[in-house]
Amino acid sequence: MSTRRASLYIRGSSLAKFHALLSGAAFFSALVVGCILHYKKIVKNDVAGWPEEWFPSVSATIGDWYPERNIFQLLIAINSGPRFILIAFGYLLNRQMFPLSTLPGFLSVVGVLRTLTCGGWVYITSSDNHDVHDVLMILYIVLNLPWMFGNIRLSRGRARRQRFWLSLLPMIYFFVQHKVYRVPGAYTRYAFFEWSLILFDILYDSVAIIDLGESGLEASTVHQCHLSRDSHLSATQPSDPGVSSVQSIKKSPEAHNRVETRPKVQSFRVIDLFVTYRPLLSFMSDLYFAYQAWTLLTGLPVTLFYFSIWKLALAGPEFSALATLSPLLLGFAPVQSFANSRVGRTALAGTAGVFGLGLWWVESMWIRLGAAIIGVFCTGIRWAVEWQADVGNGYHSVLFVLGFILSSLSKHLNHGNNPAWLIVDVASGRHVLILVLGFFALVELATRPESAFHASLAPTALDYLPSIPPKPWLFSSIALGALICSLHERLSDPSTLLAWSWSGFPTAGPHPHIHAPLTLLVQVLATLLALALSPPSPPTGSCTSSGLQKIPTHPLTFAIGVLSTYLLHTRTGWTGYAGGLVHAAFLTVITPLVLQNAGAAARSRGAGRVFGLAWAVWTVFLFVTTFTVAYAFVPGAWSFRERTDLVLAAQLALLAPSFSWRTLSVASTTALRPVPPLARRYIRASLALIAVAALVGPLRRSAPPTPVPVPAHARARILNAGIWAVHFGIDNAGRDSQRGMRDLFRDMDLDVVGLLETDLHRPVFGSRDLTRVAVEDLGYYVDIGPGPNKHTWGCVLLSKFPILKSHHHLLPSPEGELAPAIEAVIDVYGMNVTVIVAHNGQEETPLDRELQATELARIMSASYPDPLIFLGYVVTSPHAERPAPYDIMVRDGRVHDIDKDDLDRWCEYIFYRGLHRTAYARISRGSITDTELQVGQFAVPRYGKTTAEVAEADRYLRAWKEELPKEHWFPDAYYGDEHSGGVRGHFYHVFNTPLYYKLPPEPAL
Structure with a gap:
């Protein structure tokens, strides 16, 4: 041819x-x-x-x-x-x-x-x-x-x-x-x-x-x-x-x-003029990516749960958590080859950062959720190849802990929000700075020469392998999943352990806003201990280790972990928090060991299998830890109701095979893998800087220091009290709502605030403290109410007046979710006033609401005739007869409704006694939440005086605001409607104006 x-x-x-x-x-x-x-x-x-x-x-x-x-x-x-x-x-x-x-x-x-x-x-x-x-x-x-x-x-x-x-x-x-x-x-x-x-x-x-x-x-x-x-x-x-x-x-x-x-x-290779400092630059780049990875992982649940709390059911985006299963793709040789290459590592880190952090400014919550999915998807693969390569070098396993502590520190310094999360806006985020750092980290990673301490991801680069047989992959895999969930649930914010042990006033233990740095310090010390227990270089000859190096795998260490978990769950005050600190140290010390065991198993059995199952375990625990409180709207979740004890026990049981039990047929790594000397030096220095930042950071303020709590109108002896269900701190646009709440509190001169749906110390809520911004910017005493181990949606009391004592109640809830309540006595201009903040059950559980109303009425009547303000979420129509809550609470609790003629209410109510009610306002929610803010204004009698005998007709002498001194006026800027007027979407609604009341005769003010 x-x-x-x-x-x-x-x-x-x-x-x-x-x-x-x-x-x-x-x-x-x-x-x-x-x-x-x-x-x-x-x-x-x-x-x-x-x-x-x-x-x-x-x-x-x-x-x-x-x-x-x-x-x-x-x-x-x-x-x-x-x-x-x-x-x-x-x-x-x-x-x-x-x-x-x-x-x-x-x-x-x-x-x-x-x-x-x-x-x-x-x-x-x-x-x-x-x-x-x-x-x-x-x-x-x-x-x-x-x-x-x-x-x-x-x-x-x-x-x-x-x-x-x-x-x-x-x-x-x-x-x-x-x-x-x-x-x-x-x-x-x-x-x-x-x-x-x-x-x-x-x-x-x-x-x-x-x-x-x-x-x-x-x-x-x-x-x-x-x-x-x-x-x-x-x-x-x-x-x-x-x-x-x-x-x-x-x-x-x-x-x-x-x-x-x-x-x-x-x-x-980049011609680097700073060859001497290149290992340091490589370490800083790796530390940034460790921080980025934890930022993305902790940001995904709070991003996807936005849809669940609006629907109050499984909404579909919950499947986004399966993005963590991306290591399963490493079972395919091309993906494995790509992920192990320099280009692959750079592409995965860059894609995760650009999407998972870079799309924070997009308004669409769906796009931000998609960005979070992409970020976690790429992070899961990148983590897997790093852990798989960390068999002969403990560098990445310690760096994993360091990135986790750095992520927790960033939340501590930023009012409980990671400054790179997609739910954070420009007011509380530092996205541009973090993305710029990420850009330099990417350039460094893409141009990096082989480092003296950085383990290459090529299989031929492993210069040391343990001589003991590799551990069966199943135990190592499930232990890793349980460990990551344990870290995520209880240590991803330093104030979470304090919320578990908080018991109210007078304080018999640590304060969440003051002692949170102790959690970080313990994690720093535990990481230093883990680093000290790892050899500085690969041992020669047989894989033997000293007795000290076996501490992380010793059964006594596991026993200490079990005891500390028990104290954390069952005790309050300093005892509970001390148990929490030991628990934090336990989890931190064993983290490198568990990671290295999983990496060894992945080396022999495949990264896709080992790490895919680990993330499946994490996903299961993510939802189970949520179902301990959020079971009412999820089919089959009832069996997890209030069973945090079983969840903790299951996590410990899955961690148990990582320890050296003579009675078990499986063998575990007997010592941590070596961390190269240069990397050890950088890790120690980083931990020291983190410790200093944890202690000093909160003291630095670009604005004036936290103000001392002072009432807005002390000369007029006025108390402004508000009640607001704040929808877990996520506004309608899927953003953190702390600053929007603070601004409305400030404009309304609120002295006492009851907040509901505030217990955010769970992974799906971001493990956040919703009170930080208002407390630090406006000056409030705070009682954060029952903690996460009490299985409620939470309630908070903010007060400009000193809180003398408080008691936390779990109201009767045989059919539905546990209802929390705070009963506090505050010093108002020398008079003791009882304030009750409560969140009752839903419409679907009438028995719960009846029993809860009965208990609240008992609590209120017990302090009669002392002055009292009730701020709560009741779920009843005004004047509803028994067994509806309204009549039970008003009649049996011996209190007055803020305004009995306001018939357009269902959830939020303000009751009172022993005070002069002078104004009442209902402010629209704006974009903050799905409920309004109700505000009641009260004039406080002088010491020894009472208003208990004031007739109802005298209490309902309505007035124009001009008839009262200006101290009683609410802001004029909030007049308007949804089309014009108002401030930030808030305006007086229902009545279109605050209601004002004349002071009764001889008010004894």
């Missing part, structure tokens, strides 16, 4: 030139045409227009107006063919150069996805769907990361490809200035860097001109072709000369010779 030469061929280098020219023409023709025809329109944005904004963004230029939009899209469509052909050329060239590597195939897949996402943000413009356009643009930029660094390793043009990312830092900065702070002119400066990004992207792809020019690759059209490298390969077409030709790839002999003599491309 004869060979026919093609009558038409295109050199690969020529195709690359055409692609680069066409790309440039598409963008810059749109820029020129847009500036000529619609200049003022394309520079205008939602913040400002010309002249503050005077240079258009890429999105406005290519997507908003005819004809530039159409010109651009037409040229981009024409350019798609050359782009896909160049991807194929690159694959064939790199495959010939690196026949045993999986990188060429991976890069071809990334290249195709990169092209498709480019088409996505090109054809779905910001005017079509802003969120989708932004997400596709971000995904395109993320895919550039593996595309760039992968080609760096394979391409001669690698030195020209480093400048691509330099424009990202100022671009992100100015975008935040525009989007978040809404600074006029910021978008113009952002546009310059956005256009530079486009230019660098085009120049980046144009390096293919050099590569393809040196290779001699051509695209030819033939009827019958001969594709050869020294006549080794051939392909034929059908003999019919009329058959349409096909494309093939050929190399000239000259080009072939050049390729054969071309030196093999080695791993990319």
